[in-house]
Structure formats: structure tokens, C-alpha cells
Amino acid sequence: MxxxxxxxxxxxxxxxxxxxxxxxxxxxxxxxxxxxxxxxxxxxxxxxxxxxxxxxxxxxxxxxxxxxxxxxxxxxHEPMAFLLGRQGFWTLELEVSPETLIPRADSEAIVEAALAVLPSPGGRVLDLGTGTGCLLLAVLSERPDAFGVGVDLAPGAAALAARNAAANGLAGRAAFLAGDWATALSGRFDLVLSNPPYIESAAIPGLMPEVAAHEPARALDGGVDGLDAYRRIVAALPDLLQPQGCAVLELGLGQRAAVSALAEAAGLAIRGCHADLGGVERALVLAAR
Known part of the structure; x- marks a missing residue:
């Protein structure tokens, strides 16, 4: 029919x-x-x-x-997820809004890489630039003994992530706050996650209109070379990671070598890189030395 x-x-x-x-x-x-x-x-x-x-x-x-x-x-060309107000990610259904990036299947490679390095039972997890909370909440859903903190520059995004934690039964093991990357944090974590802005500024107008005109520019724009956020994150990681801790960073297409070089210059070890379902090197795994 x-x-x-x-x-x-x-x-x-x-x-x-x-x-x-x-x-x-x-x-x-x-x-x-x-x-x-x-x-x-x-x-x-x-x-x-x-x-x-x-x-x-x-x-x-x-x-x-x-x-x-x-x-x-x-x-x-407003994204369908914004019209519906929700998007599936991992095994979760998440509220979305124009204050956050829409979770994408490519980012599930970060969750897979994170679960491979996070001890079970899990420890303390930090998600920098949490958005909807998708990365942190997916990891917590698979590690029932873990506790996580999500940080986002936008207070509205942090509040949305907290609602997603509550809706998925994870509010008791997740806290969210507004802040500029890790500047408001103290203490160390077993795992740090981040899907930072990594698109070169000049490339943003050429993106599909659903992205360029509707998703938040602060979550897309990685500066002239796309690496501004990585520079700040890798510089903070040595003070954020436990001695045996790991970080998993989402990469844009072709960024593995450049981000790896930044990490090594900050004294971090490269543990590997996981590809997404399209074969793109997507999840860079770093470790404290």
C-alpha cells in the first residue's frame, strides 16, 4: 500500500x-x-x-x-531531531534542543572505545562539552558502578543533559555543570570523554544547511585549523587523569595525526584509534604516562 x-x-x-x-x-x-x-x-x-x-x-x-x-x-532545513525534540543514541532516547549538537551514530565509536578502557566496575568519568550528555550517559548505562560529571559552556545544555540523565534513570550517578572546559574542576578521573568542536571555521558555511544554520556554532567551530579545543583539552588532561586513566576524544576526518601530536607534546601516550562504521578514524584513545 x-x-x-x-x-x-x-x-x-x-x-x-x-x-x-x-x-x-x-x-x-x-x-x-x-x-x-x-x-x-x-x-x-x-x-x-x-x-x-x-x-x-x-x-x-x-x-x-x-x-x-x-x-x-x-x-x-531545520533538523528532524529538533522538530521531534528527541534523538536515539546507543540504547538511550535523548531530548535535544538547538543549544546542543544532535547525537550521531558516528559518536558511538567513542562509547565503544571508552568501555574498552574503563575498568569494570567503573570509576569516575568526566565529559567535556557534554551537550545532550549522550557520551557520558551511554557509558554510565553500561557501567552501573560508575559516576560521571558533564561540563558544558552553555547552562541550557547542562540543564538539558541533567534532564536526559533523569529520563534514563541515571540522575543519581551523573552531575552536570556549566563551565569553560575543565577550568572549574578539581580532582582526577579514570576516564575523560570529549566530542569537541573540530570543524575549521572557514568550512562551516559549506556544511549542509541542517548543520550550518541550525546547530550551535560554538559546538562546531574549532578555529582556523579545527584544533583550538583540542589544544585546551590535551593541556588539561595531565591534571585531570588518574595515573592509569584514559581519555577518548572524538576526531574529525583526517585529524588523527595532528591531535596525536598535540597529545604527545602534552606528555600523553597514544593508546590507539577506533574507527566508526564508515571507516573514519573517530575515537582517539590517550593515556596518562
């Missing part, structure tokens, strides 16, 4: 999906059929399967209004 049947009655599920799919395709949105279903299901408060079962069912006026507004925003 097609979900884009323009032969369905005006005002029906099928007709709404047909028109939305056409608009999304014209706006160069990938997977227009799937996105139309996601938006209409969200607006109507039903599962997508209900749309496919009853394409001739009427769309109630309040749902039609919600759908129209969500479609308008998506046609302006």
Missing part, C-alpha cells in the same frame, strides 16, 4: 503524505516519504504503522495545523 497516494480523499492521511512528500522532495530533503510519515505520525500522536494501515482516515484539524508548522520548519 503506498503512503503517497494522491488519489486518496482531500484531508486524508494519504493526501497529506502525498503533498508533503512532494514538497520535501522539491526542497532536496533526503528520504521524503519517510520524513513525511515521521512528521505526520508525530503531529497526530500515532505510530507510523497506523498511517499505512488507514491512508484514507481523516487528519483532525489540530493535527493538520501541527503538521503544517512542522513541515514548514523542515522545508527550511
Amino acid at each position: 503506498s503512503d503517497l497516494s494522491c488519489a486518496d480523499p482531500a484531508g486524508s492521511v494519504g493526501a497529506f503524505l502525498c503533498r508533503a512528500g512532494q514538497h520535501l522532495r522539491a526542497a532536496a530533503i533526503e528520504n521524503p516519504r519517510m520524513e513525511a510519515r515521521l512528521l505526520l505520525a508525530e503531529a497526530m500522536g500515532v505510530d507510523q504503522s497506523a498511517l499505512l494501515r488507514e491512508p484514507r482516515a481523516p487528519v483532525p484539524p489540530p493535527a493538520a495545523a501541527r503538521f503544517g508548522e512542522m513541515l514548514r520548519r523542515r522545508l527550511a
Whole structure:
């Protein structure tokens, strides 16, 4: 049964999906059929399967209004995750907002690398630039004895991460605060995580509009060479890590050599680098000497 049947009655599920799919395709949105279903299901408060079962069912006026507004925003290339207000990551469902980067599957390589080096039972974990809290919360979900601290420059992001901890049953083992990287912290950690801004400033306008126009610039812009945040983080790591502690940093494409050089200059050892599912060297593992 097609979900884009323009032969369905005006005002029906099928007709709404047909028109939305056409608009999304014209706006160069990938997977227009799937996105139309996601938006209409969200607006109507039903599962997508209900749309496919009853394409001739009427769309109630309040749902039609919600759908129209969500479609308008998506046609302006606002990310789907911001329209829905949530995004899946690892085994968690997380609240997202324009104050944070949207968690991406590529970053799950950082979680895998972290779990490989964090003792079990786990110890103290620090997440610098926590955003939604996705990295820290994913690690805590797999290490029930670990405790973590997440830091973000934006107070709104730190508050959002705390809500995500509570929603996923992890509030008792996670604390979040607003701060400038590690400057407000004392004490040492068994594991430090970070997905810092690493895109070269000049490259940001050329990113897909969902990213360049809607995700927070402070979480994207890594300076002229993309390495500004790494310089600050690796300089702080020797004072943050326990003697046997490790750090796992997310990398951008082709950044392994440059970030490794910064880490070695700071007195850190390179433990390895994990690739994401696309084969990109994504998770650099560092250790205290």
C-alpha cells in the first residue's frame, strides 16, 4: 500500500503524505516519504504503522495545523531531531534542543572505545562539552558502578543533559555543570570523554544547511585549523587523569595525526584509534604516562 497516494480523499492521511512528500522532495530533503510519515505520525500522536494501515482516515484539524508548522520548519532545513525534540543514541532516547549538537551514530565509536578502557566496575568519568550528555550517559548505562560529571559552556545544555540523565534513570550517578572546559574542576578521573568542536571555521558555511544554520556554532567551530579545543583539552588532561586513566576524544576526518601530536607534546601516550562504521578514524584513545 503506498503512503503517497494522491488519489486518496482531500484531508486524508494519504493526501497529506502525498503533498508533503512532494514538497520535501522539491526542497532536496533526503528520504521524503519517510520524513513525511515521521512528521505526520508525530503531529497526530500515532505510530507510523497506523498511517499505512488507514491512508484514507481523516487528519483532525489540530493535527493538520501541527503538521503544517512542522513541515514548514523542515522545508527550511531545520533538523528532524529538533522538530521531534528527541534523538536515539546507543540504547538511550535523548531530548535535544538547538543549544546542543544532535547525537550521531558516528559518536558511538567513542562509547565503544571508552568501555574498552574503563575498568569494570567503573570509576569516575568526566565529559567535556557534554551537550545532550549522550557520551557520558551511554557509558554510565553500561557501567552501573560508575559516576560521571558533564561540563558544558552553555547552562541550557547542562540543564538539558541533567534532564536526559533523569529520563534514563541515571540522575543519581551523573552531575552536570556549566563551565569553560575543565577550568572549574578539581580532582582526577579514570576516564575523560570529549566530542569537541573540530570543524575549521572557514568550512562551516559549506556544511549542509541542517548543520550550518541550525546547530550551535560554538559546538562546531574549532578555529582556523579545527584544533583550538583540542589544544585546551590535551593541556588539561595531565591534571585531570588518574595515573592509569584514559581519555577518548572524538576526531574529525583526517585529524588523527595532528591531535596525536598535540597529545604527545602534552606528555600523553597514544593508546590507539577506533574507527566508526564508515571507516573514519573517530575515537582517539590517550593515556596518562
